[in-house]
Amino acid sequence: MTFAAPKGTRDFYADECRRRNWLFGIWREAALGFGFEEYDGPVLETEALLTRKAGEEIVEQLYAFEDKGGRRVALRPEMTPTLARMIIAKGASLPKPIKWFSIPQCWRYERMQRGRGREHYQWNLDVIGVSGVQAECEVLACCVAALEAMGLTNEQVQIGYSSRRLLGELMQLAGISGDAVAPACLALDKRGKVSDEVLGEILGEAGLSEPQVKATLDIMQLGSPADARTKLGSSESPGLKEIEVLGELAGAYGIADWLTFDIGVVRGLAYYTGIVFECYDTKKKFRAIFGGGRYDNLLKNLGGEDVTAVGCGFGDMVIMEVLADAKLLPDFPRTLDVMVLPVSEAERAAAIEVASKLRAKGQTVDVALLDRKLKKALADAARAGAARVIIVGPDELSKNLVVERDMATGAERTLEIASL
Numbered sequence: 001m002t003f004a005a006p007k008g009t010r011d012f013y014a015d016e017c018r019r020r021n022w023l024f025g026i027w028r029e030a031a032l033g034f035g036f037e038e039y040d041g042p043v044l045e046t047e048a049l050l051t052r053k054a055g056e057e058i059v060e061q062l063y064a065f066e067d068k069g070g071r072r073v074a075l076r077p078e079m080t081p082t083l084a085r086m087i088i089a090k091g092a093s094l095p096k097p098i099k100w101f102s103i104p105q106c107w108r109y110e111r112m113q114r115g116r117g118r119e120h121y122q123w124n125l126d127v128i129g130v131s132g133v134q135a136e137c138e139v140l141a142c143c144v145a146a147l148e149a150m151g152l153t154n155e156q157v158q159i160g161y162s163s164r165r166l167l168g169e170l171m172q173l174a175g176i177s178g179d180a181v182a183p184a185c186l187a188l189d190k191r192g193k194v195s196d197e198v199l200g201e202i203l204g205e206a207g208l209s210e211p212q213v214k215a216t217l218d219i220m221q222l223g224s225p226a227d228a229r230t231k232l233g234s235s236e237s238p239g240l241k242e243i244e245v246l247g248e249l250a251g252a253y254g255i256a257d258w259l260t261f262d263i264g265v266v267r268g269l270a271y272y273t274g275i276v277f278e279c280y281d282t283k284k285k286f287r288a289i290f291g292g293g294r295y296d297n298l299l300k301n302l303g304g305e306d307v308t309a310v311g312c313g314f315g316d317m318v319i320m321e322v323l324a325d326a327k328l329l330p331d332f333p334r335t336l337d338v339m340v341l342p343v344s345e346a347e348r349a350a351a352i353e354v355a356s357k358l359r360a361k362g363q364t365v366d367v368a369l370l371d372r373k374l375k376k377a378l379a380d381a382a383r384a385g386a387a388r389v390i391i392v393g394p395d396e397l398s399k400n401l402v403v404e405r406d407m408a409t410g411a412e413r414t415l416e417i418a419s420l
Helices: 014-033 047-054 057-061 080-093 134-149 164-173 178-188 196-205 210-219 225-232 238-253 316-325 345-360 374-383
Strands: 044-046 063-066 072-075 098-102 105-107 119-128 157-163 259-261 275-281 290-294 309-315 336-342 365-367 386-392 401-406 412-416
Touching: 014 098, 014 119, 014 134, 014 316, 044 047, 044 080, 047 072, 047 080, 080 098, 080 119, 080 309, 119 134, 119 316, 134 157, 134 238, 134 275, 134 290, 134 309, 157 164, 157 238, 164 178, 164 210, 164 225, 164 238, 164 275, 178 196, 178 210, 196 210, 225 238, 238 259, 238 275, 309 316, 336 345, 336 374, 345 365, 345 386, 374 386
Parallel strands: 157 259, 336 365, 336 386
Antiparallel strands: 044 072, 063 072, 098 119, 105 119, 119 309, 157 275, 275 290, 290 309, 386 401, 401 412
């Protein structure tokens, strides 16, 4: 028997849980501050829901199996299918727009890499029922608020954005259309991870001709919306229009300095239809911190109403590496208001009553569970981060008194139990 966690998974000891709770607290506070409501769903979903939605490599990464009832199920690889299922189940009874967030644990069986395991936690933000670019800006501004709360600046991280709609328009001008667009986008999602030469080979394997490969790589060189407009010429471009509106609204949100136009931001998932975005550290030392975009057809394709949607997934693993590298992870010591120490087992019942009285007043209180000498018990209290210690001894207890020690100064005073 091995006592290591299964490959690709993590144990969270108490100090690591404190760190995780700090991150989750920032996510939750940012989401609530922007008016998002929290939801949750089961970690187990039907395999059909996940395979019907994905249509790409994520299907091969499913932890899928047959349950004891003979049903095909899988651990969720992401939260969007669950979100879609829950909204479809309620139908039109859910008032729009919907602004929901969650912090689910997700599972994917894939090759282990730095910043990516086989399970991770992910902050999800979704806006359902808003067709305008204000939905994307709302999600992006909420993410920026979280980054700022962590102590990061736009000099340390940047959010690259583009548009799948704009890319489709540019590809159409290059003679790439129809069934060739989706595999081309999936191939382009590997840009930056492989050389342009290898990327060209991947595009060729996706069915593009040599001129089409060259035209696609030329498109990847566009450095600004103005470059894209020049490339499009006089062509009407809904994709470019939404990019320009995004820039305008980003200024109003005060997040323009966090955003960089990058036509190469594609996102691998096939269901994205409009603006897409990814956040990276500016030195590109790590994987993407978060990413997302517009997925207007997902609910309709799953059998629900035709309603627009924008979403974002922000994982816990990479951001912790980024924060550690930037020396922005604070210390997370254990803290207690009070540790109650019975001098012997004879005072234990009284010590428990003292602790209960203090807890009823809203304080965090622990009771020493082991019968130790006072010096050792005080060392245990210091290690537990107790601000104060209350010592329950026989002489004081006979007079309904206890001794309180301030752990920072060592100062002691005698108090009546009734006055605690």
